[in-house]
Amino acid sequence: MKKPKVAFFDFASCEGCQLQIANLEEAIIDVTKIVDIVSFREVMKEHSDEYDIAVVEGSIMRPMDEERLKKIRANAKILVALGACACMGSVQRMLNQWPMQESKDIVYGEGDPKDIEDNPYFANFHTKALDEVVKVDAFIPGCPINRDEFARVLVALVQGKKPPIPDYPLCVECKKKENVCLFELGKFCMGPVTRAGCDAICPTYGSECEGCRGFVSHPEENAYAEVLEKYGLTVEEILQRKTMFTYRYVEKAKKEAKKDE
Amino acid sequence: MKIITKKEFLVFVDALIEDESIDIEGVKAKGEKFVFGSLESADELQLDYDVTILPPKKYFLPQYETMMTFDLSKPFDVERVEDPKPRIIIGVHPYDIVAIKQMDTYFLDTHVDDSYLQRRKNTLIIGSSVLNVAEKAFFGDMRTGSVDSGYDLMLTDMGDKIAIDIGTEAGEKLLNNYARSVQEATPNDIQKVRTIIENTSAKAKRGLLVKPQGWHDLLEKNYDSDVWKSQAEKCLGCGTCTLVCPTCFCYDINDEVDLNLTTGKRIRTWDGCLLRNFTKVGSGEIFRERMEDRYRHRYNRKGRYLPDMLGFVACVGCGRCSSQCVPDIADPVNLINKLAETSQSIKKSEATPLTAEDKIVSATVEEPLHVPRPATLKRVEKLTELETFFEIELDDGLPLGHQPGQFVEISVMGFGEAPISVSSAPNGNTFELVVRRVGDVTSKLHAMKPGDKVGIRGPFGKGFDVEALKGKTLLFIGGGLGIVPMRSLINYVLNNRQSFAEVTILYGCKKPCELLFKEEVAEWETREDIQFMRSVDKCPEGESWDGEVGVITCLILKVKFDPKDTIAIVVGPPIMYRFVIRDLINLGMPDENIIVSLERRMKCGVGKCGHCQINGIYVCKDGPVFSYKDVKDLPEAFT
Numbered sequence: 001m002k003k004p005k006v007a008f009f010d011f012a013s014c015e016g017c018q019l020q021i022a023n024l025e026e027a028i029i030d031v032t033k034i035v036d037i038v039s040f041r042e043v044m045k046e047h048s049d050e051y052d053i054a055v056v057e058g059s060i061m062r063p064m065d066e067e068r069l070k071k072i073r074a075n076a077k078i079l080v081a082l083g084a085c086a087c088m089g090s091v092q093r094m095l096n097q098w099p100m101q102e103s104k105d106i107v108y109g110e111g112d113p114k115d116i117e118d119n120p121y122f123a124n125f126h127t128k129a130l131d132e133v134v135k136v137d138a139f140i141p142g143c144p145i146n147r148d149e150f151a152r153v154l155v156a157l158v159q160g161k162k163p164p165i166p167d168y169p170l171c172v173e174c175k176k177k178e179n180v181c182l183f184e185l186g187k188f189c190m191g192p193v194t195r196a197g198c199d200a201i202c203p204t205y206g207s208e209c210e211g212c213r214g215f216v217s218h219p220e221e222n223a224y225a226e227v228l229e230k231y232g233l234t235v236e237e238i239l240q241r242k243t244m245f246t247y248r249y250v251e252k253a254k255k256e257a258k259k260d261e
Numbered sequence: 262m263k264i265i266t267k268k269e270f271l272v273f274v275d276a277l278i279e280d281e282s283i284d285i286e287g288v289k290a291k292g293e294k295f296v297f298g299s300l301e302s303a304d305e306l307q308l309d310y311d312v313t314i315l316p317p318k319k320y321f322l323p324q325y326e327t328m329m330t331f332d333l334s335k336p337f338d339v340e341r342v343e344d345p346k347p348r349i350i351i352g353v354h355p356y357d358i359v360a361i362k363q364m365d366t367y368f369l370d371t372h373v374d375d376s377y378l379q380r381r382k383n384t385l386i387i388g389s390s391v392l393n394v395a396e397k398a399f400f401g402d403m404r405t406g407s408v409d410s411g412y413d414l415m416l417t418d419m420g421d422k423i424a425i426d427i428g429t430e431a432g433e434k435l436l437n438n439y440a441r442s443v444q445e446a447t448p449n450d451i452q453k454v455r456t457i458i459e460n461t462s463a464k465a466k467r468g469l470l471v472k473p474q475g476w477h478d479l480l481e482k483n484y485d486s487d488v489w490k491s492q493a494e495k496c497l498g499c500g501t502c503t504l505v506c507p508t509c510f511c512y513d514i515n516d517e518v519d520l521n522l523t524t525g526k527r528i529r530t531w532d533g534c535l536l537r538n539f540t541k542v543g544s545g546e547i548f549r550e551r552m553e554d555r556y557r558h559r560y561n562r563k564g565r566y567l568p569d570m571l572g573f574v575a576c577v578g579c580g581r582c583s584s585q586c587v588p589d590i591a592d593p594v595n596l597i598n599k600l601a602e603t604s605q606s607i608k609k610s611e612a613t614p615l616t617a618e619d620k621i622v623s624a625t626v627e628e629p630l631h632v633p634r635p636a637t638l639k640r641v642e643k644l645t646e647l648e649t650f651f652e653i654e655l656d657d658g659l660p661l662g663h664q665p666g667q668f669v670e671i672s673v674m675g676f677g678e679a680p681i682s683v684s685s686a687p688n689g690n691t692f693e694l695v696v697r698r699v700g701d702v703t704s705k706l707h708a709m710k711p712g713d714k715v716g717i718r719g720p721f722g723k724g725f726d727v728e729a730l731k732g733k734t735l736l737f738i739g740g741g742l743g744i745v746p747m748r749s750l751i752n753y754v755l756n757n758r759q760s761f762a763e764v765t766i767l768y769g770c771k772k773p774c775e776l777l778f779k780e781e782v783a784e785w786e787t788r789e790d791i792q793f794m795r796s797v798d799k800c801p802e803g804e805s806w807d808g809e810v811g812v813i814t815c816l817i818l819k820v821k822f823d824p825k826d827t828i829a830i831v832v833g834p835p836i837m838y839r840f841v842i843r844d845l846i847n848l849g850m851p852d853e854n855i856i857v858s859l860e861r862r863m864k865c866g867v868g869k870c871g872h873c874q875i876n877g878i879y880v881c882k883d884g885p886v887f888s889y890k891d892v893k894d895l896p897e898a899f900t
Contacts, residue, residue, distance in 0.1 A: 169499045181501075227587050
């Protein structure tokens with residue numbers, strides 16, 4: 001069997017998910033045994049536009065990003081969204097709460113607006129996830145990604161299987177690890193609506209889950225909101241928590257509410 | 262009963278820990294909670310704990326268990342993974358011992374689970390009387406606060422000394438070999454122990470209005486109660502109540518391939534019926550999609566289905582589900598009491614949590630339960646865009662030995678396992694399957710060639726009772742893929758044509774290109790000793806069709822049969838049953854003359870993993886072939 005060629009790309013992101021892959025340590029050698037890495041800015045100088053699998057980190061913020069992503073899509077047989085930014089828009093999606101010009105005024109307000117007017121690098125629009133621009137074949141969620149999960153997905157793709165991303169709440173992994181439930185410690189956790197697959201790493205170390213892997217396909221949002229209220233959060237506070245990584249869902253809910261009106 | 266000082270008891274535990282050939286597990290603190298974990302010193306042991314986060318079931322059915330390893334570079338190389346290290350668990354409360362006995366019955370009754378049995382036989386249980394009662398515990402109500410068997414030793418911590426009740430010879434040996442200064446208990450000590458147990462049991466009562474003996478009737482009467490919906494609306498569907506439950510045993514099995522693409526393992530992991538995808542089959546259908554159905558299922562399984570199947574109520578009153586459910590809707594006491602408020606005169610049954618038998622001694626393993634036998638693909642033929650035909654031979658040269666209507670679990674190592682109906686009549690050393698491409702396993706199968714190796718488990722389930730059908734007039738009604746299992750019986754009947762009265766076959770599919778077994782169908786058409794008709798829902802442009810056009814029910818009206826004296830064999834997609842059965846009954850056919858074959862997620866094939874349950878029955882064990890009269894009143898059968 002010919003080894004598939006893999007290329008890594010990044011858009012608006014911290015590139016931390018690619019760093020996770022670079023940090024696979026010895027396992028990176030195994031990775032190179034099953035795929036040919038033809039482009040990976042963090043670890044090699046070489047680049048090639050001939051690839052089968054494009055692994056793309058980051059969110060889409062500008063027309064030039066859209067153009068570049070579409071080219072990558074056209075070149076690749078399989079396109080993988082890597083990490084929370086690529087899958088959902090993540091932290092930078094918080095921007096979408098305000099009109100774009102308002103944000104630009106705050107960020108670039110001091111100077112002459114003409115300086116950035118025609119500059120494509122500053123032509124930001126509201127944050128988009130990859131699948132809002134092109135077709136995405138596999139999603140590896142998380143901020144950062146779980147590198148073991150990356151390896152599992154890569155194996156599945158090479159074998160022609162569906163990527164093994166869980167579709168049940170984080171509580172399942174937390175319970176299997178016998179963690180003390182954070183709600184019992186008086187904390188607020190997004191585990192009950194968040195997609196598992198990180199092995200509950202944050203709750204295991206006592207940190208609240210902030211939903212960096214996005215929601216399960218059918219989150220019980222009403223029941224969850226009721227729980228948060230019961231534990232003393234206001235609706236605004238609940239919304240605020242959802243804004244950090246998962247504003248995409250808030251936007252979706254807002255759109256649906258508008259439709260209902 | 263024996264007595265040992267606290268100091269000598271700790272010496273005893275430390276002596277056990279020092280013996281590196283044994284794994285010593287006990288109750289330890291985790292923050293303000295407690296867990297069972299590996300003991301590094303006797304000081305860690307917390308005999309005054311109230312309840313642990315997870316029950317000791319994790320030692321017998323681990324959260325993640327490598328059941329077997331495989332090597333894809335070899336033709337078929339699967340090795341069962343053993344877990345032979347002896348283990349002692351210290352501090353198991355009586356209610357958890359009751360749960361372990363139930364687990365023994367569940368895993369060792371029929372289709373003995375060999376990995377479970379090995380771990381169970383390698384484990385000694387040192388129980389401990391409850392000293393502090395957890396807030397939500399109700400083992401007093403369930404009468405599981407004390408046990409008289411199921412432990413090797415039973416401790417009662419009396420402060421400066423510990424009473425030890427010897428349960429088995431193995432327990433006695435342990436005491437003899439590792440403990441010093443063990444003395445006989447005085448009548449006063451024995452009385453003290455009794456008082457401790459009585460006091461804690463009395464404390465662990467929370468006003469349960471209906472005793473476990475009445476749960477069966479209460480749940481049966483309240484199947485359609487509004488309580489399910491109003492409770493389920495608050496449910497997060499997170500699965501916690503099932504995962505932390507000592508009597509929830511459902512599991513899933515998945516293959517993991519290493520980064521070298523060559524070696525890998527098949528892993529068993531906990532699953533739970535509250536999770537949305539629990540009943541999801543390869544084609545994407547979810548059979549318990551509504552939360553209230555999943556929520557209701559859990560209680561019915563505990564209070565009705567397992568009592569019917571194995572004779573015990575599968576709740577021991579530990580209170581874990583209640584205390585760990587974030588929206589606080591999982592408490593059995595609360596739920597039972599809610600149902601009881603609107604119900605009168607509850608009938609009592611025999612079932613209590615304590616009726617589980619001792620299975621551990623008598624259980625014997627015939628063959629590893631989950632390890633497939635190697636087999637070779639002899640013939641592979643593409644039938645349609647989605648379906649491929651396989652003729653398979655077991656490598657040990659033995660015939661499969663199936664009845665028409667049974668199924669096998671077919672494995673492609675590294676991809677997983679899928680339940681597939683046997684499509685051939687029992688005949689010769691090979692058997693035939695027709696596989697629709699829907700998921701990883703079936704897609705991989707479609708890419709395989711003659712000579713390639715697969716794994717086979719089975720045959721499983723109850724097939725068609727051919728003896729009972731002999732001499733009868735038969736009406737086969739097959740829709741879509743339903744013709745596949747049905748063909749095993751059709752071919753049997755045609756091979757033994759003189760043993761049956763009149764035979765009619767009605768076969769319908771969506772469009773002409775989906776018709777399976779085209780050559781055989783052509784032969785059925787020309788046979789004079791049977792009546793055959795076929796239909797398509799519609800014939801799209803570009804395809805040709807000379808049979809009937811319309812849904813399969815239109816064929817029923819076109820054939821003549823005496824409904825009272827005909828056995829109808831109906832197999833097809835869920836939607837088909839509703840209409841076909843309705844029409845047959847309208848024609849005057851009695852329920853017992855209708856035979857159906859049902860499909861669910863038969864993951865393990867042996868009645869253990871829980872996925873294929875339709876109310877109280879397991880499709881993999883009690884079916885897939887059923888008499889309509891036996892399943893028509895099951896609300897989940899034809900949804």
